[in-house]
Amino acid sequence: xxxxxxxxxxxxxASIHRAFSQAGVRLVSYVPDAGHKRLIHLCQADExxxxxxxxxxxxxxxxxxGAWLGGEKSALLLQSSGVGNLINVLxxxxxxxxxxxxxxxxxxxxxxxxxxxxxxxxxxxxxLKEMGVxxxxxxxxxxxxxxxxxxxxxxYKSYAAVAxxxxxxxxxxxxxxxxxxx
Amino acid sequence: xxxxxxxxxxxxxxLLEDRGDLLVVAGLGSAAxxxxxxxxxxxxxxxxxxxxxxxxxxxxxxxxxxxSRVLVLTGDGEALxxxxxxxxxxxxxxxxxxxxxxxxxxxxxxxxxxxHTAFGVDLARVALACGFPCAEVVTCxxxxxxxxxxxxxxxxxxxxxxxxxxxxxxxxxPPRDGAxxxxxxxxxxxxxxxxxx
Numbered sequence: 001x002x003x004x005x006x007x008x009x010x011x012x013x014a015s016i017h018r019a020f021s022q023a024g025v026r027l028v029s030y031v032p033d034a035g036h037k038r039l040i041h042l043c044q045a046d047e048x049x050x051x052x053x054x055x056x057x058x059x060x061x062x063x064x065x066g067a068w069l070g071g072e073k074s075a076l077l078l079q080s081s082g083v084g085n086l087i088n089v090l091x092x093x094x095x096x097x098x099x100x101x102x103x104x105x106x107x108x109x110x111x112x113x114x115x116x117x118x119x120x121x122x123x124x125x126x127x128l129k130e131m132g133v134x135x136x137x138x139x140x141x142x143x144x145x146x147x148x149x150x151x152x153x154x155x156y157k158s159y160a161a162v163a164x165x166x167x168x169x170x171x172x173x174x175x176x177x178x179x180x181x182x
Numbered sequence: 183x184x185x186x187x188x189x190x191x192x193x194x195x196x197l198l199e200d201r202g203d204l205l206v207v208a209g210l211g212s213a214a215x216x217x218x219x220x221x222x223x224x225x226x227x228x229x230x231x232x233x234x235x236x237x238x239x240x241x242x243x244x245x246x247x248x249x250s251r252v253l254v255l256t257g258d259g260e261a262l263x264x265x266x267x268x269x270x271x272x273x274x275x276x277x278x279x280x281x282x283x284x285x286x287x288x289x290x291x292x293x294x295x296x297x298h299t300a301f302g303v304d305l306a307r308v309a310l311a312c313g314f315p316c317a318e319v320v321t322c323x324x325x326x327x328x329x330x331x332x333x334x335x336x337x338x339x340x341x342x343x344x345x346x347x348x349x350x351x352x353x354x355x356p357p358r359d360g361a362x363x364x365x366x367x368x369x370x371x372x373x374x375x376x377x378x379x
Contacts, residue, residue, distance in 0.1 A: 027245060050245060052274060055266030062235030062267070066207065066242025069227060069364065070250075071372045071379065074242070092232030096360030 013039035015145030023152035026072045029060040033079035034182045035105030035171035057082035061089040065098045076102045080124040090131040100161040101151050110168040128163050139167035190284050190346040195220045196326045209236035209256025211291040219354040224370035228356040234264030237281050244276040251278050253333050258285040258299040271339050272312030280333045280340040286348040309341035317341040
């Protein structure tokens with residue numbers, strides 16, 4: 001654990017983007033979250049990546065399954081509240097052993113200001129695990145990049161569904177105003 | 183609403199005639215059985231679950247394989263559950279994707295309860311509103327060969343709602359093993375190297 005991460009290590013969204021490039025990700029789908037704002041921008045600016053806004057998170061699982069049938073790697077960006085929308089379709093991915101990488105920014109935990117986020121935030125890791133997803137939590141900026149790289153290896157080399165949960169302490173949203181200002 | 187005259191098995195057999203290298207995703211339930219009745223095929227991925235995701239799987243496939251034509255064959259209940267996918271597809275506008283909804287206005291696997299389309303919800307107009315350049319309602323046998331050609335050639339995304347008779351038909355089931363269905367599809371499309379990708 002690094003006490004004083006360097007500026008590049010603090011820029012954890014950039015380290016996720018680098019991991020996408022390294023893994024050869026071509027499709028990135030998302031339901032936006034304030035915590036994913038910079039990563040979404042980085043992906044939109046990357047000519048090698050096609051970004052796909054979704055109306056609801058489970059669309060991202062269908063998309064990832066179809067993309068892998070066609071030989072392409074993808075990632076799904078979501079907020080922890082969206083994990084609840086995935087449950088049934090994760091069963092299909094598990095039965096078929098489709099590789100999946102989900103990057104979820106956590107709400108409802110560290111310093112949450114919105115009580116309605118708390119129940120799903122608290123249930124997020126358990127729900128994913130119950131549906132057979134490998135859950136990896138990261139709470140240090142320097143751990144994000146390596147964590148996402150490891151997630152891609154596990155997903156695409158071992159045909160696993162993997163969720164990387166980015167701690168709310170990294171996102172640090174503590175008020176509606178802060179969320180608006182991002 | 184006029185009474186449908188088309189039989190779903192005949193519709194699917196016509197649409198899949200001389201399918202060539204067409205990639206097919208079949209929505210769960212009757213649509214998957216119809217595709218199997220027309221001939222089980224490695225390049226058909228029949229869904230046994232993940233209701234609502236057939237069109238999104240078609241989108242993922244269409245974006246991954248821009249040089250291939252992709253057909254999603256599904257039912258009205260399955261399409262209604264994933265109606266947001268039409269908005270997502272409209273935004274991505276994949277030219278190589280067609281969604282065909284076999285619309286009997288019923289949930290056929292669960293006791294033929296009426297679906298929203300039985301009450302007039304019009305998925306073709308939803309698709310048009312989502313930016314599909316072409317969305318049509320098909321009711322006559324004469325319209326099927328042109329639709330079959332559109333699946334192979336017309337710039338999409340296309341959507342066709344084919345009004346079919348609500349009928350109980352013998353179950354003709356594809357393989358159930360999801361990992362097998364995935365692996366055989368990828369091998370048929372990508373070659374043996376897909377096994378070690």
